[in-house]
Amino acid sequence: MLHTMRWFGSHDPVPLSALRQAGCSGVVTALHQLPVGVVWPVAEIRARQQLVEADNHRYAPLHWTVVESLPVHEAIKKGLPAREEYIRHYQESLRNLAACGIRTVCYNFMPVLDWSRTNLAYELPDGSRALRFVWQDFAVFDICILGRPGAENDYAADVVTAAHTQWATMSEEEEAALTNTVLLGLPGSEESFELEGFQALLHEYAAIDAAALRENLYYFLRAVGPVAEEVGVNLCIHPDDPPFPLLGLPRVVSTEADLRGLLAAYDSPANGLTFCTGSLGVRPDNDLPGMVARFGARIHFVHLRATKREENPRNFHEADHLTGDVDMYAVVRALVLEEARRAAAGHPAPQLPMRPDHGHQMLDDLEKRTYPGYSAIGRLRGLAELRGLELGIRGGLAAAPVPLQTAAAAY
Structure with missing residues (x-):
């Protein structure tokens, strides 16, 4: 190759x-x-x-x-x-x-x-860091942080419950980190979409x-x-x-x-x-x-x-x-x-x-x-x-x- x-x-x-x-x-x-x-x-x-x-x-x-x-x-x-x-x-x-x-x-x-992804620095057993995607973390962003209308219908009931519970215990820093990670732009970019207005972009695909x-x-x-x-x-x-x-x-x-x-x-x-x-x-x-x-x-x-x-x-x-x-x-x-x-x-x-x-x-x-x-x-x-x-x-x-x-x- x-x-x-x-x-x-x-x-x-x-x-x-x-x-x-x-x-x-x-x-x-x-x-x-x-x-x-x-x-x-x-x-x-x-x-x-x-x-x-x-x-x-x-x-x-x-x-x-x-x-x-x-x-x-x-x-x-x-x-x-x-x-x-x-x-x-x-x-x-x-x-x-x-x-x-x-x-x-x-x-x-x-x-x-x-x-x-939901985590850009997931620590592996050898101490190196990897990219990771966690469905429940994504649900926290989608349901609780973004508040997308109808989002709860896209997840199992136990995931919805767990997402609300997780969000209730998150610090402002943890919430901001998750938001910035999910909204990260193109690979090679350190710029993210802005949370304000992001729902409007999704609505265009309704x-x-x-x-x-x-x-x-x-x-x-x-x-x-x-x-x-x-x-x-x-x-x-x-x-x-x-x-x-x-x-x-x-x-x-x-x-x-x-x-x-x-x-x-x-x-x-x-x-x-x-x-x-x-x-x-x-x-x-x-x-x-x-x-x-x-x-x-x-x-x-x-x-x-x-x-x-x-x-x-x-x-x-x-x-x-x-x-x-x-x-x-x-x-x-x-x-x-x-x-x-x-x-x-x-x-x-x-x-x-x-x-x-x-x-x-x-x-x-x-x-x-x-x-x-x-x-x-x-x-x-x-x-x-x-x-x-x-x-x-x-x-x-x-x-x-x-x-x-x-x-x-x-x-």
């Missing part, structure tokens, strides 16, 4: 030199400084490329290989008339990225919140159920897919994180059936997947190695991380990359076989770009301010483990080859 890490630009506490020293040759980044929905100009794209490649004359080269993310405007997700303008902007951004040689674009279609959101997603794909195909860009949607509805909002990229439907909605290699084992692995009904085998030809980008479900299956935390509920051996083996299938078929670029996702905050990074999930040392450990796993799998397959699939399901 092509080993990469995410980088948030010159303000990122983790410098590009750390990615290079970790063994990366690819950089995953975006123009985070631009407002959502504007056209990404060629000049801005080239400026970011030059920043990434600035030291390539002195050291092992780095290249901007994946965009994560080119955000989808809320007007598109809500199916508003204004979506036509934002879709045109998206199409133009794809053309500009292709003109600069960048051909893998990750995006998501989660309403309002990009991702959700008439949008899962079927409507899914159709808005398909409308988007049918509009931008032909442009991506024309200019040679691979679109790859990121699954919902976590993969179940929150705050009364629908989520439609959570299951194998969801993925199958969106791939069929615009049936082209340009319409593909970001295969995130952490997001998809939260659901026990998702067969991750089987999904790689069935959808492999349409996987354009890979996030490898392991989540661990707790006693309440909607509670989970980020485990070490080779533990948790994700069978990482089976997943990586399936990905290696997919790469081999591509190479045998004469694919011009059989390597899958992969990044280790959501490393633990550990060692010296415990004393540093870093973006949640994106500290240097935890991701370095994850990448080292994953590279070793990949090497072992490749060695085993070389010693005892297996027949390659001639196709990945219907895709």
